[in-house]
Amino acid sequence: MRFRAKIVDLACLNHFSRVVNTVARLAKTCTLRLTADKLYFILSDKVANGGVSVWCELCQGNFFDEFQMEGVAAEHNEIYLELVPENLSRALKTAQNAKTVKIKLTNKHCPCLTVAVELPSLSSSSRIVTHDIPVGVIPRRLWNDFREPGVPDFDVSIYLPVLKTMKSVVERMKNLSNCIVIEANLSGEMNLKIETDLVSVTTHFKDLGNPPWASDDECQSSAQGRDLESMAEARIDIKKLLQLLAGQQVNPTKALCSGCLRQMN
Amino acid sequence: MRCVITGGNVKVLGKAVHSLSRIGDELYLEPTENGLSLRAVNSSRSAFASFLFVPLFFQLYERGSPPRAGQHFRCKVLMKSFLSIFRSLPSLEKTVGKCLILLKPQASRLVVQLHCKYGVTKTHNLAFQECERLQAVFSTRQCANSLCAPARVLAEAVVHFPATLSEVTLSAGPGGKISLRNYVEDEKEPGRTMVTELWLAEDEFQEVAVAPGTCITFCLKEFRGLLTFAEASNLPLTIHYDAPGRPAVFTLDDPLLEVHLVLATLSDPESISQSPTANGASELPTPADDFADDLESYMIAMETSAYEGGSGAPPSPTFPLRTPGPAHSEPEEEEEEEAVPGTPPHKKFRSLFFGSVLTPGGPCLAPTQEVLAEDSDGEY
Numbered sequence: 023m024r025f026r027a028k029i030v031d032l033a034c035l036n037h038f039s040r041v042v043n044t045v046a047r048l049a050k051t052c053t054l055r056l057t058a059d060k061l062y063f064i065l066s067d068k069v070a071n072g073g074v075s076v077w078c079e080l081c082q083g084n085f086f087d088e089f090q091m092e093g094v095a096a097e098h099n100e101i102y103l104e105l106v107p108e109n110l111s112r113a114l115k116t117a118q119n120a121k122t123v124k125i126k127l128t129n130k131h132c133p134c135l136t137v138a139v140e141l142p143s144l145s146s147s148s149r150i151v152t153h154d155i156p157v158g159v160i161p162r163r164l165w166n167d168f169r170e171p172g173v174p175d176f177d178v179s180i181y182l183p184v185l186k187t188m189k190s191v192v193e194r195m196k197n198l199s200n201c202i203v204i205e206a207n208l209s210g211e212m213n214l215k216i217e218t219d220l221v222s223v224t225t226h227f228k229d230l231g232n233p234p235w236a237s238d239d240e241c242q243s244s245a246q247g248r249d250l251e252s253m254a255e256a257r258i259d260i261k262k263l264l265q266l267l268a269g270q271q272v273n274p275t276k277a278l279c280s281g282c283l284r285q286m287n
Numbered sequence: 288m289r290c291v292i293t294g295g296n297v298k299v300l301g302k303a304v305h306s307l308s309r310i311g312d313e314l315y316l317e318p319t320e321n322g323l324s325l326r327a328v329n330s331s332r333s334a335f336a337s338f339l340f341v342p343l344f345f346q347l348y349e350r351g352s353p354p355r356a357g358q359h360f361r362c363k364v365l366m367k368s369f370l371s372i373f374r375s376l377p378s379l380e381k382t383v384g385k386c387l388i389l390l391k392p393q394a395s396r397l398v399v400q401l402h403c404k405y406g407v408t409k410t411h412n413l414a415f416q417e418c419e420r421l422q423a424v425f426s427t428r429q430c431a432n433s434l435c436a437p438a439r440v441l442a443e444a445v446v447h448f449p450a451t452l453s454e455v456t457l458s459a460g461p462g463g464k465i466s467l468r469n470y471v472e473d474e475k476e477p478g479r480t481m482v483t484e485l486w487l488a489e490d491e492f493q494e495v496a497v498a499p500g501t502c503i504t505f506c507l508k509e510f511r512g513l514l515t516f517a518e519a520s521n522l523p524l525t526i527h528y529d530a531p532g533r534p535a536v537f538t539l540d541d542p543l544l545e546v547h548l549v550l551a552t553l554s555d556p557e558s559i560s561q562s563p564t565a566n567g568a569s570e571l572p573t574p575a576d577d578f579a580d581d582l583e584s585y586m587i588a589m590e591t592s593a594y595e596g597g598s599g600a601p602p603s604p605t606f607p608l609r610t611p612g613p614a615h616s617e618p619e620e621e622e623e624e625e626a627v628p629g630t631p632p633h634k635k636f637r638s639l640f641f642g643s644v645l646t647p648g649g650p651c652l653a654p655t656q657e658v659l660a661e662d663s664d665g666e667y
Contacts, residue, residue: 106481109481112481113481116446116447130482143488143491145491147490149443149444149485149488149491151483152483152484152485153481154482155481156480
């Protein structure tokens with residue numbers, strides 16, 4: 023099992039750091055899956071109510087100048103590591119003006135992901151900072167737990183409004199209720215609602231646009247049959263939603279929200 | 288005592304107070320013929336800092352007549368109160384033109400008066416307590432190793448360590464490289480803590496006089512306070528250290544200002560190795576054992592407050608010892624055990640020695656005491 027990777031470009035480093043920061047804000051520990059050409063940050067929280075599940079897939083070529091990986095075995099050329107993303111985030115935080123950043127799997131007193139940062143200095147030789155992040159190697163028999171989640175069976179899929187706007191709306195609502203209802207339809211309309219004994223507040227978003235999903239004929243026909251105006255609704259824990267929105271550092275071009283239709287009688 | 292500070296020096300004084308506030312809760316003031324000395328010590332007696340402002344730093348410096356011949360007047364004030372006067376450094380710079388400090392022993396008040404723009408004068412009257420001289424006994428001459436670097440280099444080095452980190456290990460590695468590494472306590476599982484290590488090349492330093500393989504572990508928090516001051520004043524910082532367990536002395540030198548920070552270091556000889564070894568220190572050694580070993584001239588002295596002077600026998604005096612030897616350690620052990628409760632035992636830091644100037648009436652202990660200012664003067 024070997025892993026060595028190098029980032030040389032500052033913009034790539036910055037982007038990678040922001041992805042790691044986002045993951046770090048969502049989970050205390052997560053799984054890092056390494057394949058020949060991708061990295062995945064996975065958190066599959068099996069909690070029934072309101073657990074956060076994260077699946078983050080990165081193409082290594084977008085970030086790394088060099089990327090060498092040898093998995094546990096030839097037929098299973100992958101590595102699964104358990105780590106605390108906050109550590110990785112901290113290691114990258116002060117590396118933002120580095121000449122190079124190397125990440126490799128090492129075995130110091132325990133398996134570690136070593137981040138070696140070469141920093142510019144006024145002297146002839148560069149400053150080197152190394153961070154040894156302890157990791158746990160996840161055995162092959164547990165790899166099935168981390169399979170990619172299938173495309174969810176949803177009824178409505180909609181592009182979210184500007185996340186910053188959405189975050190400030192949800193933050194105000196947090197003080198009034200624990201639960202928030204997200205409603206959306208196929209006409210690009212979305213509502214954020216809270217309801218308490220004393221007050222109910224709804225924020226309406228219009229013209230958001232619905233992403234086209236390549237679906238097989240069955241789904242197509244059911245979509246055609248469905249009323250474009252009818253809302254699919256989901257009730258979620260406000261704090262978890264806020265955690266997701268607050269952690270966003272990646273400035274996505276588009277963020278999607280997909281939900282299941284609930285019978286509204 | 289009466290002194291006046293003008294212009295940019297007011298901000299320097301403010302920054303010095305900020306730096307001292309990172310150390311302890313009380314600010315000790317001592318006007319001497321060499322200048323005004325401000326000092327602080329932390330509650331576990333493992334960190335001591337002193338700023339000596341020479342008379343040239345002031346527009347006017349009048350030490351005043353000491354209460355008793357040969358004695359200096361000393362007092363301490365609450366750090367919080369003194370700091371609040373210099374709380375906002377930007378506004379000090381912008382609005383304060385002159386600062387007057389008046390010490391009136393008879394009135395029991397320390398008066399700090401800020402003369403600001405637009406004719407505004409802010410007068411602060413602080414209550415003080417007379418006290419003993421706060422003085423850690425140390426000697427940079429006794430330190431075998433020293434390093435001098437621009438403060439900026441060291442500030443850039445510590446930025447890689449989290450703000451909450453307590454201890455850092457400085458070591459001299461092969462090839463003249465100096466490393467800083469976060470110290471992981473033995474008790475925590477070694478497999479769980481992230482270890483960060485930074486290597487600095489020899490030529491980043493202005494002076495390197497260290498034996499390879501030496502290392503010391505000290506508290507980062509108090510060091511950061513000094514570093515902030517040094518960086519702002521653009522002064523090179525010198526680190527003097529000796530064997531683990533002996534205090535490390537950090538100094539800044541400037542024509543107008545002498546700054547010393549003395550930090551106790553971990554006496555764990557195993558702190559060199561990367562893999563934490565069970566050196567049996569996980570069970571706490573009894574205080575007596577600790578001190579008999581390492582102690583020699585370093586031990587804790589009780590700091591007495593409100594020296595009555597002239598009335599009755601003073602508490603048992605403590606004497607600084609220069610020569611190590613089991614024979615001498617006995618009388619000291621009693622002293623230590625009284626004061627030890629202040630030291631957090633699990634840290635295994637040695638506490639610094641503080642001299643006491645208590646003598647039944649009469650001349651000061653100058654021969655056996657080491658005055659901070661003179662010590663460093665003697666070096667050069």
